[in-house]
Amino acid sequence: MYYALFYSAIIVGQQTNSVETPLYDLDVPNSPAFILLDESPSVIQRPNSTRAFGLSLLQDVTEDGVLNNFALEATPFWMIKDKDRNAYNFYGIDENKKQNYFSKLKLASISAAYVKDKDSIVNLSVGARATIFEIKRPEDIDAYVDTYNQIYSLLQKTQKYVTQYRNEVEGDPTPDQFDTTEEYTAALKAYRLARTKYVNQKLKENAANTGQTEKMQEIINRKPILAVDLAIAYNHRFSSNEFNDNDFGRFGVWSTVAFSLFPDKNASNYNSVNIYGFTRYLEDGSFNGLMPLNSDDRFNAFDLGIKGELEFDKLIIGYEYINRSGDLEGYRSAGNIRYQIYNDFYITGTFGNNFEEQDDLITLFGIQWGLNHPLQSLFVSK
């Protein structure tokens, strides 16, 4: 799948009329609204990056040439400007390093999805999800604050060179120095480019950046000891392209509890034992209303699962078991493995059985491409 996308991205990128779209703008289909419609590739997951799922959506659109599936996810936090935000409370602590266990709630997201299935039934779905509770390791909080202070010192040095440059060139361009806005904007752009070059050169000469920015990136990606995620979604179906011909589709609510143990207390490495608990209630009301009665597909199901995972430097080995009860019964029992070959290049494998009574064997083997670099982007034709 990712091969196809990789090559299609290159081909599209070679077209002349293209706009650059950062990958994070495409990180949509891992939303609850999408998962409810069985379009999610995995059952128990707590991904750091949702970009990979965005790519699968893009491929679906580009291969078919029509928009069959579409999902959007938005985080209201980023749409609001608030004077009380700072780097401490964004991380989830106060000035005294006291944790706010519910701090991740602010990043709750809402989602909407549109899926047109093989029978031309249009599914509209809405959902929401959030990390409702999180406990960080005290060592990680200390590391965050220490690195914060180092970066603050780096900012002070940066400011010193900003002022130095300002004095060398007799100041920033100001609107009253130019006849038109266009001239002012061009001067500002040139000034900023030159200032960035000057400041970075000075910082380099004085060895001001000693890796604190990279260290901070590593710290914010560390797993918490405990995290509880909650998601809820509702789906409505529209048949026969008639607005009035609609009925309840599905409703789901699910939660993942992630618990991580770090055997190395000195944090010289981040090998961990991860245990996930998973619960989901799913109600499906997709009754066609036609005879015979055995065409009634309505059901409700309750899933309860657990997953154990050993995470080493480059290798993750895991096993998951999910029991399904209610109108549907069954279980999923699968082992999975992921190995990092290169920075953002992984081999993954899954083997086991899925919920079905027949043909329940699952064997998946695949490759995940690098999807985590900040400068990655796709070229999309205008």
Place this chain on the structure above:
Amino acid sequence: MSYHNFRLKSKINTMETYEIDDSGRQVKIEVQAGIVGISLSTVSLKKENMFTELFQSDPISNGDIPFTKIDINRKLRSCLILVDTIMDLSNLTPEQRDRAIKSIYLVYTFTGGPNGAKSFEVKPIEIDSTDPTRVIITKIIKMI
């Protein structure tokens, strides 16, 4: 002049100003910063073609500066007040950075002039994100 030419020659950005008088009252400034990146705010003064840093935000305040004296009214005639807020992005994931820049909250409030308090908000043109690792926001206010 055609409409097209008018647009090309438009001048929509004018210098923002704060009125002062010849009194000995103190002019003060407050910077309110709502920024999720690690931030430092610095107030500088341009006087006789020389830029001088006056004061900075505390490390813990993340860019906020409470009301602080700049100078008395009559000594600030025709001076420029510059407020730089530098925001480091390394405590944010790559997905969050662009959103964090768009959600920057910065309000600068002056007091002590004959017309009392006046607040200024940050404008998109004042945000410099040329460098991928940090953002520099510069507000320039002319004392008239």
